[in-house]
Amino acid sequence: MQPGHFPANILFFLIFIAANGFFLFTVYRLYRIMRLGQPEDRFDHIGERLEGVATFVFGQRRVIREPSGWGHFFIFWGFVIITIGSIETFGVGIYHGFAYWKFLGKGLTSLLYLLQDLFCAAVIVALGVALYRRFVVRPERLKYEDQKAVNQDASIIIALILLLIVLLFGARATEYLLAQGEPGRYFPRLAFISVGCSYLFSALTAESLRAWYSFFWWGHTMVILGFLIYIPFSKHLHLLGAIPNVFFRRLGSVGALRKMDLEDETAETYGVSTIEEFTWKQLLDLYACTECGRCSDNCPATLTGKPLSPKLTIHRLKEHLQVKGKMLIAQQGSAEIPAGNPEDEKAKVLIGDICRHDELWSCTTCGNCVEHCPVFIEHIDKYVDMRRYLVLMESSFPAEVQNVMRNWETNSNPWGLGFATRGDWAKGLAVKTLAEDSHVEYLFYVGCGGSFDERAKKISSAMVALLNEAGVSFAILGAEEKCCGETARRIGNEYLFQTMAVELVEIINSYGVKKIITTCPHGYNCLKNEYPQFGGEWEVYHHNEVLAQLLGDGLLQTKLPLDKHLVFHDSCYLGRYNSVYDQPRKVIKSIPGLRFSEMDRSRNKSFCCGAGGGRMWMEETLGDRKINDARTEQALTLKPDIIGVSCPFCTTMFEDGLKERNMEEQVRVYDLAELLVRTINPGKK
Ligand code: SF4
């Protein structure tokens, strides 16, 4: 059956159409399942989205952040190049005289063949490394609950790709030899690996060569078509899901949660309790997962033994979606109920069976999973959406949060301290309230910690001193200030959050405020990225940004040296959520005599202190150890005198971590404002 000759060409054409038809049908079914999700608008900023595809899919920028990602880089590009070559191979199957060189010219075709040879060789090496990692090194992050099935799937994929390449080299080698003896046939010598392989067949007769060529050609094309059919059922589903997922990725800050429409009177339920209540984009996320495990490899909950692994969450959701989605579609139309115990899958409850309660409440919303996911999967929103359901529909949440919620409702702070005393921390300090003078440049939004917590009040006082020192015009709200509601939102109490947000926006806007300074990254992120959903359109700055600017402008001058060794902890909500990495370092470097070391997990890899996502107010009883203990240990390995922070939550978590080790006297925790205030020239006007 010589390729491209009658009747082989008819046979190939029919197989080609059947395989592609089956593939398209499967993709269409996946699309229909995805469309079971709720509406969400992700069609804005098309240019920026396309740019993201170029950078993150074709440039593989996030993938190659890690050395192991280079293997994937070569496999990806090998795939692209092989696919381009496959078009010619398929063309030959229809008409034996089809050849690229007739259209592209010999020069370009030679280059293409050379690239194919090189990438095929690189793919073989990369697959070898992948096999070694999966079956010999076996890193934790590649492990699954159903390990056998996952390994089997990976083995099939790797075997198919290897076979595909070997058969391609075989076809090329025999084709090269045939081209030598047939005038009008051309094969580029530049494809030196294929040409090199031809020595294996050089003793064969022309007839044998043609037989071997047919064998390799049919083998190669059938493996490609088989692969095409297998993709949607395998872990390589991400080949279909990743590109659209990168295109429809969240633009801007990762820090803004979606606003729930609580006024929708037709809504029967709030939050997410079934897979189809996620949005279509959240379902697309599940198709895109490459199962690389980078999310779990950076998750503080996973790394401290909590019952949460973002990778496994996505994996389980995907499996659940595929079975339940088929069932829901079958129920919509006249199709038969699919086999595979659909009723069992229906009986499975999303919150409880697929995602366990402990899993949902273990997330600190630190954003490490989202930051490190090469295909921009948004894990946090899924956890929060399920928390929303638990809180709003079932009043189900960790018992210790009950009081905190009541305190927010009655006194607008988590401790339940009298709301009228909110501004008392500033008594005796040179600070005005907006009620006294609203003609100021900045509102200093102090937040609950900075207003009520004894330790955090010192940070507020230091900030007041620095702003006064630099001559900044500012005021506070004092007793009028309210909690921003950030933590209530992350716990899932969207109703309470929205009530707080509306109230606070009204108060702030009544003074015509344009610019806000905060010392808490949680309040900062919330006011900056979430309050626009409620009409709060201000310029919001974290105090590290302001201090770096004042130092740069010469309005603050550090003079008194500090002969200490400092490590700095990047707060999740400041760094990963808002990319404020350089400003705190500028502040640190401005302090004379202060020696600074970066932690291994710093900047976008920073390890959470354990307080985010409402975890500050929950007991931490699960896992091998507490998250703040793990982070404190990471800091202490560098033997610092000071752990520098930029967040009142982090201050508490590190101080607790040091106390647990009886090290609170040897190592101190300071907010950068507290360090700076010690070193400025007190005489400067
Ligand atoms: S947000 Fe942080 S704690 Fe939550 S799953 Fe992601 S990495 Fe883990």
Ligand code: SF4
């Ligand atoms: S969610 Fe993202 S980081 Fe996690 S395993 Fe999937 S692709 Fe990798």
